[in-house]
Structure formats: structure tokens, C-alpha cells
Amino acid sequence: MPEIQPNPAPSAKNRTNALLLALVVLLLISNVILLILWFQKKDQVVASEDRVTALSSEKENVTKLLEDMLVQYDTLSTTNDQMRTRMDSLQKEIVGLMDKVKRGNYDVSKARKEAETLRKIMKGYVATIDSLNQVNQALMAENISTKQQLGEMTGQKQALEAKSAEQQALISKGSALTATGMKANAIFQRNNGKQVDTDRSSKAEMIKCCFNLGENRIAEAGKKTLYMRIIGPDGSVLPAEEQANRFFYDGVEGEFSVKRDVDYQNAPVDVCIYWTATGKLTGGEYKVDAYEGGLQVGHTTFNLK
Numbered sequence: 001m002p003e004i005q006p007n008p009a010p011s012a013k014n015r016t017n018a019l020l021l022a023l024v025v026l027l028l029i030s031n032v033i034l035l036i037l038w039f040q041k042k043d044q045v046v047a048s049e050d051r052v053t054a055l056s057s058e059k060e061n062v063t064k065l066l067e068d069m070l071v072q073y074d075t076l077s078t079t080n081d082q083m084r085t086r087m088d089s090l091q092k093e094i095v096g097l098m099d100k101v102k103r104g105n106y107d108v109s110k111a112r113k114e115a116e117t118l119r120k121i122m123k124g125y126v127a128t129i130d131s132l133n134q135v136n137q138a139l140m141a142e143n144i145s146t147k148q149q150l151g152e153m154t155g156q157k158q159a160l161e162a163k164s165a166e167q168q169a170l171i172s173k174g175s176a177l178t179a180t181g182m183k184a185n186a187i188f189q190r191n192n193g194k195q196v197d198t199d200r201s202s203k204a205e206m207i208k209c210c211f212n213l214g215e216n217r218i219a220e221a222g223k224k225t226l227y228m229r230i231i232g233p234d235g236s237v238l239p240a241e242e243q244a245n246r247f248f249y250d251g252v253e254g255e256f257s258v259k260r261d262v263d264y265q266n267a268p269v270d271v272c273i274y275w276t277a278t279g280k281l282t283g284g285e286y287k288v289d290a291y292e293g294g295l296q297v298g299h300t301t302f303n304l305k
Helices: 012-075 081-103 108-175
Strands: 179-189 195-198 206-213 222-231 246-249 252-255 258-264 269-276 284-292 295-304
Touching: 012 081, 012 108, 081 108, 179 284, 179 295, 206 222, 206 284, 206 295, 222 246, 222 269, 258 269
Parallel strands: none
Antiparallel strands: 179 195, 179 206, 206 269, 222 258, 222 284, 246 252, 284 295
16 A cells, blocks of 8 residues: 655745745835824924914014013103102013023013013003103193282282281280399309399309299280290300300301290299309300290399409
């Protein structure tokens, strides 16, 4: 009986052809994929270039808007200090925003919104300044008319002022107080407390000035501050105990030696004022002047040996 022979194994050539076919298919698939990716990448590049172009254009538009605003700000003029300060501050904001946009480190869409806000504020300033200019023109016209009217009234006003000044002078003169029987002298105090008059400078410890503040029904009643100036033989004012010893009298400012408050009720009142020496007094003539309300109410002198 004859033997059955097994089928022979595929040849090496067939296997090689199959591998080549598979490789071709893989290459075709990879090329298709690469082609698709290339088209996608191209679209992305085009889109990116479009965005860059749009961004650059928007950046130029915002920069131009800000530059135009600065030019317009330079044409605005106002004498209002508060508005001028606010405008200067806003102008600095515009310059700062424009610098950020030019450097490219600021969101352009955000810069556009801020620029639009600044422009609206600027338009408000323009409208306000225009309104103020119109008001100023109206005021200037009114001012001219007012000056004309004032010019016509100047003569009447000056006459009334002169008459009023004369009346005020008469009232002031009539309401001035007067000291009568004014007498001043030096005194010293004994151990028992008794005050003794003296005409010797070596013994003088105090200066006493007494007078009668006369009746005056025109003067305003109430507290009156009496100032006394004691002028020594050398022409200097004897110093007061207090440092704030200056007052106005006869239209000038000077020093006083001592002061005293008196309750004056329009009726005669006796007043004595004492000045305490801070050192040795010298011989010679001493002048004593009393003042109230800036006017002299009395004058006297005395001598020390």
C-alpha cells in the first residue's frame, strides 16, 4: 500500500509578500494620519496668525484711542483747581494704560474697556467745562452791568460811610470813661502790714494809683479792664508780673505795667491799682497813664528822691 505524503509548508517567498503587503498598508495608514494632522496643524497656525493679527490691530486701535484722548486733554482748560487736579490724575491714568498696552503685557480687551471708561469721563469733563465757560460768560456780562450800577452808587456809599464814621466817632468819644482825682505815689509796707506813703526811692516797694471812674450813661455797663502804664525817669515802662503784657491803646500796641478788672455800672466808682516793684526804683519823675477800651482815661505824675 503506498504512503500518503504531507502538504508542503508555505514557501518563504509567500511569507515575504505578506509582510510587504502589511507594511504598505501601515505606511498608507500612517501617511493618511500624518496628512490629517498636518491639515489640523495648518488650520491652528492660520487661526493663531489671525488671532495675532486681530490682537495687533486691536492693540493699535486702543493705543490710537488713548493718544487721541491725550491730545484732547491738552486742549482742555479750566481755572477750577479741583477739576484741574482730577483731570491731571485721569491724564496720568491714560498715560499709564497706554504704556501697558505698548509693552504688550496687559490684556487688550481689558484695556479697551478701561479706555472706553476713561473716554466717558473725559466727555463729562468736556461738557462740564463748556457749561462753566457759558456760565462764566454770563457772569462776566452780569459783572459789567453790576460794576456800572456800583459805579453809580459809589458816591452815595462813600457819603454814607463818612457820615457813619463821624457818628461812630461821636459815639466812641461819648462812651469813653474818664478818671477824675487821679493820684499816684510810692508806698512801702511795715512789719505790721500797714502801708505807708513815701517819696524816697530806696524805700519804695509799690506804686499806688487811685482815681474815681466817673459816671457815663452811654458806656456799656459790665466788666471793664483798666490798664496802667508807669513810665520811669529813664523813659522805659515798668515791667508787669505777667509775660503777656501787651495791649492796644491810641491805635498802637505797647506794654502795660499792671491791669485790673472793674465792675462798672455807669455810676461813679473809686478804683485803686497797685504795682509791685521787682527791684530798686530810681529817683526822678514817674508818669502814670490809665487806659480802658484802648483810650486814655487819666494821667498823673509823681516824683521820688
